[in-house]
Amino acid sequence: MRLAFSASDVRESFEAVRREARASFGDDRVFIEKFVEQPRHIEIQVLGDTHGHVLHLNERDCSIQRRHQKVVEESPSPFVTPDMRARMGAQAVELAKAVGYHSAGTVEFIAGADRSFYFLEMNTRLQVEHPVTECVTGLDLVEWMIRIAAGERLPFTQEEIRLDGHAIETRFYAEDPYRGFLPSTGRLTRYAEPAPAPGLRIDSGVVEGSEISMFYDPMIAKVITHAPTRLEAADAQVAALDRFHVRGISHNADFLSALMQHPRFRAGEAVTTAFIAEEYPEGFAGAPGDARSLTHALALGALVAEAREREAAGIDHQLGTAAPSPRCQWVAELDGALTPIGIASGGEDIGLTIGDARLSIRNFRPPLAISGLAEAEIDGRSVAVQVDREKGHLRLTHAGRQHRFRLLAPRAAELQAFMIPKVPPDLSRYLLCPMPGLVVSIQVNEGDRVEAGQPLAVVEAMKMENILRAEKAGTVGKIHAQAGDSLAVDQVILEFA
Missing domain, CATH: 3.30.700.30 (Glycoprotein, Type 4 Pilin)
Known part of the structure; x- marks a missing residue:
């Protein structure tokens, strides 16, 4: 439903806000932010040398996010037109020149459904998603950062920057998408990356035996695919994720594969920053499977x-076994x-x-x-x-x-057909720790009456605090943990009477 407002209504509301601000803060200045419908997160990679030469290396689409944390990045964006790319690139270059910036950097924008775009921030560093830009331009950004720092001039012009095929990067996280994307920690008992293949690149910082702790970001690797078309790059992601064999922790490979197969993602233009929340409101239970x-x-x-x-059948001393x-x-x-x-x-x-x-x-x-x-x-x-x-x-x-x-x-x-299925044990009487973590606080006491949705405990893992709530009304019987305890997954925090 859309509501219509007249100009006089807007003026009256604005003046009311100013009066309220003056009464509360002694200042009648009002800051208004643009509301962007169906927002997409688009960023422009810039590269500038110390001689005043700045150019852009096209865009990256980073719209698929969860809790404002990027999950998938791609270049070029399926949403950005050539005209929009030129306008966004020109503004990013102008900004970099205005501040005298040199080296690699990223100017980030929020784009609306009408292809309007608005400045968000500038990151004056190399970003996690830089490989997709390297794939489609053929430029090594780390190499050029070093050469620029050494005083070299950029030897190419804006017109010489190419856009070759399509590249997609997915972030391989130590988290459990089947349990609400809770962080997962532990030792990598098995870590085998996909075999090298044309158009496939794996960037990682771990090896088999590495310890994934609760104190750092959950990203352990990046999967980058480059192909002539966007759908071919997405299919290559599915094939690579099938072959990424990691054990000892939970990870999001199944979720990434499901994203690459999702009809809305494959269509391209309908992907916004709300994609995951809209498509998985009840959590993730695996790709549908064709x-x-x-x-x-x-x-x-x-x-x-x-x-x-x-x-x-070939082992000795097997009785009654025939090959x-x-x-x-x-x-x-x-x-x-x-x-x-x-x-x-x-x-x-x-x-x-x-x-x-x-x-x-x-x-x-x-x-x-x-x-x-x-x-x-x-x-x-x-x-x-x-x-x-x-x-x-x-x-x-x-x-x-x-x-x-x-x-x-x-x-x-x-x-x-005649087997009687086993009934799983009833664990509803217990509040279990959903992931390895540190107990920040216990919000209730023994004997307290609690209602559904009431906070019971706070557990911290991988730089995030997770509030554990009651699933139904009840009375707290016994508390088994206290603030400061390090708990394993499924360890009992408290039980109900």
Whole structure:
């Protein structure tokens, strides 16, 4: 709904505000900020030397943010037109010249749906997202910062700055998107970056064995892809995130993959700074998963499980175990759904039937350990699925979604219908610490009556304070933690009577 106001209404309201300001503060000056509808965060990279030569290196779109923290950056922006790019670039260059700036810097703007734009701030440093500019311009910004500091002149003109293809950067955070993006800390028990590939760049500051503590920013790596088109760069992100194998902490790879596949993101123009809040109001539960990604997860899960069955059958002293035949019939259980699967192995070529679908698989590479990466070419397409062995099943991670998987013999699948499912324990009586962190304060006492939504405790992790609230009304029974305690994930803070 839109409300219409006359000029006299606006003047009357303005004068009322001035009178209130004069009465309260002794000063009738009023500051008014522009309200920007459907805002986008657009920034211009500038580069200036000590000889007065300043130019811009086009724009970056940093609109996808969570709690004002950037998550995805790309260049060029799918929203910015050539005319808008020229006007924003000219203003950024003018600002840098006005203050005598030299080196690399970034002028940031907020842009509205009508492509109007407004100055936000200038960052006089190299920013996290600088790789996307390097990809599309071919310029090494760190190198030019050093050369400018040494007194060199910029040898190129504004007209010579190129815009080659499209680049996307995603920020790989140590956080758990399945638990409200809570920070995650611990030791990297496994850290394997995707194998080098054309158009793929990984910037990181950690190695396997590094400790991710609660005292620093949660970003541990950046995934940068560069391709001729925006959609190709987004698809390359999904492929790279499938192959980024990190264990020991929770991370946001599934969420980043889901963003790259989201129809609104792929459309481009509808992405604003409110994108995540609007599209995930109830939190994140995994990418939706299309038919192809589910089929690929089923296929590689079945091959991994069948290979382990063969391995177990070959171990000495296994009673009543016979090696499976070259052609095997199984039933795959994926997230509770049962699907018949046939596997016909013929050396490097594997024929797979999943329901009525037939797949041709080559170059199957199972994980080298209990948990790891399974890869293969499925109908000519390179596919990777992360496999983790958990109690009674495998956890498969592919294309931003996690699945529970089991491979059953047909008879076992028939008996599955008669199994009584286990009821999980009731933990509603307890307030559990959702992530490793430091207790800042306990807001209640034993015996207090609390209402739903009431703050119970504050826990700090990775430079953020998290308020833990009551999910329902109740009475505090016993408090198990106090201010200053360092707690592990799911450690009991208090219990209700």
